[in-house]
Amino acid sequence: MSEPSPITKQIEARKRFFARPMPEGYAAEWAQILAQPIPQDTERKDSMLEFRIAKLPLAIASRYVKAVATPLVVCPVPHRDNTAFLGLVAFAGEVIPCCSLARILGAADSTKGTEARTIVLEQRPGERWAFPVDAVLGVSTGKLHDRAEEGGTGQLGKEWSDCLFEDERGQMIDTLRPETLFQRLQRATA
Amino acid sequence: MSDLDDLSIYDMFRMEAEEQVEQLQTRLLGLKDGDANEIALRSLMRGAHSLKGAARVVGLNAAVRLTHAMEERFVAAQEGRAITQPEVDILLRSVDVLRGLTVISEDEAPAWSIEQEPAIAMLVTELTGVPAEAETSADSETPTPEDAAVEEPPTRVSEDPTSSAAPDKVIADFNLRITSQRFDRIIAMSSDNLVQSQSLVRLQEQMLRIQRRLERLVRSVADARRKGARDPEKQAAVLNIIMAQGERDRARLGGLLHELDRMIHTHEANSERLHQEVLHARLRPFGDVVPNLRRLVRDISSEMGKKVRLEVSGDRTEVDRDILEKLRSPLEHLLRNALDHGLETPAQRLAAGKTEEGTIRLRAYHANGRLAITLADDGNGVNITAVSERAINRGLVRQSVASLLSDAEILEFLFLPGFSTRTEVTEISGRGFGLDVVQSTVHESGGSVKIENNPGRGTTFHIVLPVTRSLMRVMRIEIENETYAVPLNRLSRVANLNVTREPDGSATVELANGTEATRIPVIHMMNALQSAGTQIQAGPATVLFFLNDKGREAPIAFQIDRIVDETTVAVRQLDPRLGRMAAIAAVTLTEQNVPLLIVEPDDVLRLAVQAQQRNIPTDPSQAGAGRGSVLVVDDSGTVRQMLRRTLLRARYQVATAEHGAEAWNLLQVQHFDLLVSDVDMPEMNGIELVEHVRGNSRLSQLPIILLSYKGREEDRRRGLEAGADAYVTKGEFQEQAFLQVVTDLVGPAELPGANVHPEGSAS
Numbered sequence: 001m002s003e004p005s006p007i008t009k010q011i012e013a014r015k016r017f018f019a020r021p022m023p024e025g026y027a028a029e030w031a032q033i034l035a036q037p038i039p040q041d042t043e044r045k046d047s048m049l050e051f052r053i054a055k056l057p058l059a060i061a062s063r064y065v066k067a068v069a070t071p072l073v074v075c076p077v078p079h080r081d082n083t084a085f086l087g088l089v090a091f092a093g094e095v096i097p098c099c100s101l102a103r104i105l106g107a108a109d110s111t112k113g114t115e116a117r118t119i120v121l122e123q124r125p126g127e128r129w130a131f132p133v134d135a136v137l138g139v140s141t142g143k144l145h146d147r148a149e150e151g152g153t154g155q156l157g158k159e160w161s162d163c164l165f166e167d168e169r170g171q172m173i174d175t176l177r178p179e180t181l182f183q184r185l186q187r188a189t190a
Numbered sequence: 191m192s193d194l195d196d197l198s199i200y201d202m203f204r205m206e207a208e209e210q211v212e213q214l215q216t217r218l219l220g221l222k223d224g225d226a227n228e229i230a231l232r233s234l235m236r237g238a239h240s241l242k243g244a245a246r247v248v249g250l251n252a253a254v255r256l257t258h259a260m261e262e263r264f265v266a267a268q269e270g271r272a273i274t275q276p277e278v279d280i281l282l283r284s285v286d287v288l289r290g291l292t293v294i295s296e297d298e299a300p301a302w303s304i305e306q307e308p309a310i311a312m313l314v315t316e317l318t319g320v321p322a323e324a325e326t327s328a329d330s331e332t333p334t335p336e337d338a339a340v341e342e343p344p345t346r347v348s349e350d351p352t353s354s355a356a357p358d359k360v361i362a363d364f365n366l367r368i369t370s371q372r373f374d375r376i377i378a379m380s381s382d383n384l385v386q387s388q389s390l391v392r393l394q395e396q397m398l399r400i401q402r403r404l405e406r407l408v409r410s411v412a413d414a415r416r417k418g419a420r421d422p423e424k425q426a427a428v429l430n431i432i433m434a435q436g437e438r439d440r441a442r443l444g445g446l447l448h449e450l451d452r453m454i455h456t457h458e459a460n461s462e463r464l465h466q467e468v469l470h471a472r473l474r475p476f477g478d479v480v481p482n483l484r485r486l487v488r489d490i491s492s493e494m495g496k497k498v499r500l501e502v503s504g505d506r507t508e509v510d511r512d513i514l515e516k517l518r519s520p521l522e523h524l525l526r527n528a529l530d531h532g533l534e535t536p537a538q539r540l541a542a543g544k545t546e547e548g549t550i551r552l553r554a555y556h557a558n559g560r561l562a563i564t565l566a567d568d569g570n571g572v573n574i575t576a577v578s579e580r581a582i583n584r585g586l587v588r589q590s591v592a593s594l595l596s597d598a599e600i601l602e603f604l605f606l607p608g609f610s611t612r613t614e615v616t617e618i619s620g621r622g623f624g625l626d627v628v629q630s631t632v633h634e635s636g637g638s639v640k641i642e643n644n645p646g647r648g649t650t651f652h653i654v655l656p657v658t659r660s661l662m663r664v665m666r667i668e669i670e671n672e673t674y675a676v677p678l679n680r681l682s683r684v685a686n687l688n689v690t691r692e693p694d695g696s697a698t699v700e701l702a703n704g705t706e707a708t709r710i711p712v713i714h715m716m717n718a719l720q721s722a723g724t725q726i727q728a729g730p731a732t733v734l735f736f737l738n739d740k741g742r743e744a745p746i747a748f749q750i751d752r753i754v755d756e757t758t759v760a761v762r763q764l765d766p767r768l769g770r771m772a773a774i775a776a777v778t779l780t781e782q783n784v785p786l787l788i789v790e791p792d793d794v795l796r797l798a799v800q801a802q803q804r805n806i807p808t809d810p811s812q813a814g815a816g817r818g819s820v821l822v823v824d825d826s827g828t829v830r831q832m833l834r835r836t837l838l839r840a841r842y843q844v845a846t847a848e849h850g851a852e853a854w855n856l857l858q859v860q861h862f863d864l865l866v867s868d869v870d871m872p873e874m875n876g877i878e879l880v881e882h883v884r885g886n887s888r889l890s891q892l893p894i895i896l897l898s899y900k901g902r903e904e905d906r907r908r909g910l911e912a913g914a915d916a917y918v919t920k921g922e923f924q925e926q927a928f929l930q931v932v933t934d935l936v937g938p939a940e941l942p943g944a945n946v947h948p949e950g951s952a953s
Contacts, residue, residue, distance in 0.1 A: 075785035076672060078719035079772045084855065088765075088777060088785040095762060095777050095785045127767070187874065189767050190851040 044144040048165050050137035050173055051119060053102045057137065058156075059165040059175045066122040067091065068136050074098050084188035089130045091120050097189045098130040104184045105160070121185075123178075129185045140168045144175065200296035203248045205367060208292045210241045214260075215285050216481040219488060221278050228268070235264035241288065248296075252303040253288060256310045259317040260284055280316045282485065287313065368471040376471070379464040386457050393453070397446055400439050407432050407439075465760065474514050476554040476563075477505030482518070483525055487550065490529045497536050497547040498529060504554035509561055513655055517563070520628040520639075524565045524651050525550065527625070532569035532649050542646070544568065566650035572643045574600055580609070585899065588923055591832050601641045602828050605629045638792070654792075662761050662778075664788060666754035667734070669715045673754055673786060675778065680791040682735040682743040684753065687712075689731045697726040699733055699747050712747040718798040719773050719789075736791045744795050761788065773797055818939035819843040819861065820932070823853040823879065824868040824897070829920070833866060833897070840929050841939040850874025854882055857889055863936045869898035869909065877912045884913035893935035897923075 004012070048059040049068070072089035084103040088095050098118070101107075115135035122128045143166045147158060160181075161174040214237045217230050242257035260281060267273045273281070287306055294302050368376075410432050418425030480502050491498040509517070533539075533548035540546055551566045574597050581587045581603045592600070603609055604625050628651075632639045637655035644650075664675035665684070687699040689712055698709040712733055714726050726749055733747040759778035764771060775790035820842045824830045834844045845860070847853035851874040853867065865883065869876035876896055883889045896914040898905060909917040916931045 073782075073784045075777075075787060077768075077771060077787065078774060088787075090779050090783045090785050093779075093783075095765065095779065097765060097768060186767065187851045187854060189765075190849075190855075190874075 044163075045141060046144055046165070047139060047141045048167070048173075048175060049119070049139050050165070050167060051117070051133040052135040052137060053105065053133055054107050056105070056107050057171070057173045059167075059173045060119075060121070060181070061175070061178060062139055064121050064123065064178055065119060066128060067120040069118045069120060069130075071116050071132060072098070072118040072130060074132075084184075086132075089118065091118075091128070091130060094128065096120070096128045096130055097185075098132070099185050099188045101131040101133070101181075104188055105156070121182075123182045129182075129189070131185075142166045142168060145172070200248050200299070203244045203250075204292055206244045207241060207288065210237045210244075211285055211289045211292060212478070212481055213237050214241075214288075215282065215485060218278055218281050218285065219481060219484045221273060231264055231268045235261055235268065238264060245291075248299070250291065250299060250303060252307055252310045253291060255314055256284055256287065259314040263317050277317075280313060284313045284317070372467060372471055376464065376467050379460055379467065382460050383457070383464065386453060386460065389453060390450075393446060393450055397443070400443055400446070403435070403439055407436055462758075470508075472511050473508040474511050475505060476507040476509050476514070477502070478514060479518050479521065480505050480552075483521060483552065486522060486525055487529065490526065491533075494529065495535060496529065496533055498533055499547055499549050500525075501549060501551045502553075503551075507554040507556060507561070509554070513561065516631055517653075517655075520631050520653065521552075521563075521565065523625070523628045528565065528567040528569065528649070532567040532571070534569055561655045563653040563655075564650055565653075566648060568648040571645040571647060571649050572601060572604070572641070574643070574645070577601065577603055584609070585920060585923075587828070587832065588925070590925070595828075597643065599828060599831070601643060604641065605639075606826060606828075662759055662788065663756065664759050664778075665756050666786070667715070667750045668752045668754055669719070669750050671751075673780075674715075674719070675759060675786050675788045676734065677775075677788065677791065678756065680737050682737045684732065684734050686730055687733050687747070689726060689728050689733075689749065691726075691728045697728070697749075699731075710745055710747050712749055713798055715748040715750050715794075718748065718794045736795055738792075738795060746795065746798050748794070748798065759786065759788070818863055818936065819845065820864045820866060820936075821845050821847060821853060821856060821860075821862040822866045823847045823850060823871065823876070825849055825871045826868070829868065829897075836925050836928065837866075837932070840932070842932070843939070850876060850879035850882075853879055857883065857892075862892065864932060865892055865894045866932075867894065867896055869896055869900060869905070877908065880909070880912040880914050895928075895931060895935070 047062040049062050049065045050057060050059045052058070069091060072091060074087040074089055076087040077085070084100050086098045086100050089098040090096075113134055116132060117136045118130050118132050119136070120128055120130045144163045145166060146163055147161065156174045156176075160177060162177055163175050164172045165175045166172055214234060217234045217237070220230060238257045238261040242254050242261060245251075245253035245257060263273065263277070263281070287309055290302060290306065291299070410428065414425050414428040414432070483502075484500055487498055487500045528550050533550070534542065534544075536546040539548060549568050551564070553564045553566075555562055578592050578595070578600050581600070582589050582592055586603060586606065586609075587595070605628075606626060609626070629639050632653055632655065637653060639654075640652045642650040642652065662675075663678040665678055665681060666673055666675050668674075687701075689697050689699055690709075691697055697712045699712045700707050701710050712726065712731075715734070731749045732752060733749050735747055736744050738744040761776045762778055764774065764777055773790055773793040774787050775793075776788045778786050778788060780786050818841070820837050822830055822833045822837070822844055823846070824833065825848055830846045830848075834846060837844045842864075845856065845862070847856055849871040850867070853865070854874060856862075857865070865879075867876040867879055874882075876898070880894055880896065883892055883894060894914045895916045895918055896909040897918045897920055898909070899920045906917045906919075915935055918928060918931065
């Protein structure tokens with residue numbers, strides 16, 4: 001009887017390997033592993049523009065931010081003074097309403113420090129608003145945490161902010177709900 | 191503006207159809223019974239023929255058959271078979287059907303053909319006297335009796351065939367047509383600008399070269415100074431060379447600056463011309479809307495058995511396309527009102543000593559830089575008593591209050607939604623949905639509408655619209671460190687006059703009028719623009735005088751701080767999100783890219799009168815609300831007025847807002863002791879306002895009275911559940927009962943009698 005070829009030997013070895021009895025607990029271990037829920041990526045992440053009004057840090061989803069500009073000159077409008085509506089500003093050849101987010105939020109009015117900027121938001125094409133802020137802290141992508149889970153770390157009411165943004169430095173910042181923000185800007189402007 | 195290359199064949203067809211349909215209608219309306227001149231018939235025939243050709247190109251066979259039938263009829267008329275008035279009606283109905291093609295997209299065209307087939311078949315039959323063929327053959331232009339396939343009676347295309355709003359579908363964008371000459375001019379000017387821009391680049395390169403040479407010269411001077419101590423002679427020689435080079439560069443730079451200056455001027459002039467051309471491309475003659483209006487008058491007067499002549503003047507007045515579009519609907523409403531309410535039947539007119547035929551005069555003209563439109567009928571005029579009674583019957587006002595209202599105030603009721611003095615609703619009017627739509631449409635465009643009533647002699651509506659898209663000459667003025675633009679064409683004069691303080695605290699200036707001198711009240715412009723008081727100092731001051739809406743100098747002077755300059759600005763419409771802005775007509779951008787507000791003189795004059803009546807304290811510290819201050823919110827001016835007067839008589843201080851959002855803004859910055867609010871309002875309704883107030887920690891305790899026409903128990907409960915302290919029904923409004931509620935909530939007014947206003951003062 002001739003010697004089996006190396007290939008035949010390999011095939012036979014594989015057959016023996018798979019024909020072996022299953023080690024004790026092997027099937028149960030696999031069943032347990034497979035029964036475990038697949039860990040889902042529940043983390044919500046978003047790109048946020050972080051800014052500051054007085055000492056209040058806030059964040060808004062970057063997709064609504066059209067521009068961050070050096071402080072724009074506000075043209076006050078008669079009969080609308082001293083309200084949350086500050087007046088009109090010109091940006092990129094357009095005249096757009098400018099509101100005080102500080103006044104809308106009931107925070108202290110923005111100062112005119114060297115870090116002051118004007119943020120231009122766009123709700124939908126052609127509908128822009130501007131509001132001055134005391135500083136723009138940057139844009140970063142980070143996790144969003146439900147406020148209920150975080151136990152009220154933020155400084156705004158739930159109407160204004162239903163989640164907190166954990167920025168790259170690990171800071172928790174109130175995120176502004178776009179629906180509330182645009183509704184209030186609309187009301188302030190009307 | 192669409193590039194013609196971007197237009198589809200159907201777009202081109204639609205543009206042509208728009209033009210031909212309007213021309214056909216205009217010519218048809220001009221046809222007298224059995225009497226048509228050769229020119230008119232030729233034009234009609236050509237119009238139908240062109241439209242037929244265009245329809246064939248886009249495969250609209252149904253339209254081809256209809257236009258062919260029309261063309262045949264016009265040809266027959268040219269050959270002597272006169273067109274009768276019933277036939278004019280058929281032809282006009284045919285035009286209505288074809289008008290439908292101008293408002294549908296290419297995708298909708300096949301459905302249009304199927305939908306209109308029965309109507310077209312009937313019209314073709316009526317026009318040719320021969321039953322029309324069915325929608326099968328586009329090539330066969332002459333229908334034969336055996337091909338007739340008319341199964342359904344024709345359907346009227348729309349209840350109001352002339353209404354521009356009749357079609358449900360609205361084309362979102364529009365194609366702007368301009369003449370080829372204007373287009374060529376725009377291209378030429380754009381090319382000039384391009385060439386000039388390239389010249390600027392060349393100039394910049396030359397200046398950069400000089401800059402580099404000057405940098406080298408500076409280095410050479412430094413080098414020469416460093417080495418000069420060792421060889422003074424060589425230093426002097428080097429410096430001479432440097433100076434010579436510097437002198438050449440200075441001269442060269444001077445030349446370049448001169449060239450730059452010239453180019454800037456040329457560029458400015460060219461840009462302005464280009465801008466003007468583009469702006470004018472938007473303008474359309476007012477006459478564009480007239481054919482539809484003539485048609486409306488013809489159809490409705492015929493339906494009502496009235497004889498009416500529509501006289502139009504100013505049909506060449508150029509109007510911004512947007513405004514013209516917005517004007518269509520209000521004008522149609524006003525015409526319907528005039529035809530139904532205003533003008534009498536022939537018998538009634540004869541009995542009243544008038545001509546049998548009534549006249550409606552429509553006039554468009556530019557006055558003081560604005561578009562003015564008057565629509566006057568020579569009918570009965572508005573029955574003031576009937577309006578007043580209707581308002582009382584509908585619970586809009588109490589009898590005792592109504593008796594205090596002026597005719598003008600009573601006429602204001604006509605602009606309330608659903609208000610009509612007619613007890614019967616006809617197809618034409620009577621539902622009361624007309625004038626409020628007219629007013630709101632005109633207001634949305636930043637204009638105003640007024641009624642002038644001449645009992646027995648007719649009614650005139652005055653519509654004034656601001657110029658919204660054009661260049662405007664303005665005077666820039668400065669008031670309390672803010673700059674505003676005032677339309678030059680509304681300024682009567684500007685003068686340096688001596689302001690005198692009168693014993694009653696008011697201020698006046700003396701104006702010489704021939705040999706006589708008259709004293710004219712003067713207020714600070716800021717008092718008209720803002721509610722806060724600004725003190726007027728006695729002594730020399732710069733004052734402005736405005737022309738009123740009738741073009742006469744208004745008898746009030748406005749003190750300003752200084753005149754900045756006169757300039758031309760490109761007018762921009764205000765953002766509609768801002769709502770109606772008192773005293774401001776439009777906005778522009780300055781050279782520094784900062785918004786500059788353009789003042790609305792009519793508003794300023796109106797506010798000035800109010801400021802005078804308020805007797806604004808000269809010391810600003812005295813201004814502002816005190817104890818007993820009430821904020822009244824109602825979108826009806828009449829109701830606001832009535833409540834304001836009631837509260838003022840009870841010595842409360844009153845501020846007003848037109849809707850919830852405006853009130854909410856005021857509440858955030860001013861203190862009030864009581865809020866009195868209507869329920870149904872635009873922007874933010876009364877219930878929402880109450881909820882906002884109750885949800886705000888600072889305002890949560892503010893007493894609130896809701897005031898509404900809705901008197902049902904569930905309405906009352908809804909208001910109270912939202913957080914109102916009291917709910918008062920307007921229909922049951924009793925002044926004393928209302929004041930008792932006010933007193934119960936905030937106590938009697940404790941103001942020192944400073945704001946007690948005379949009866950009839952305006953808010």
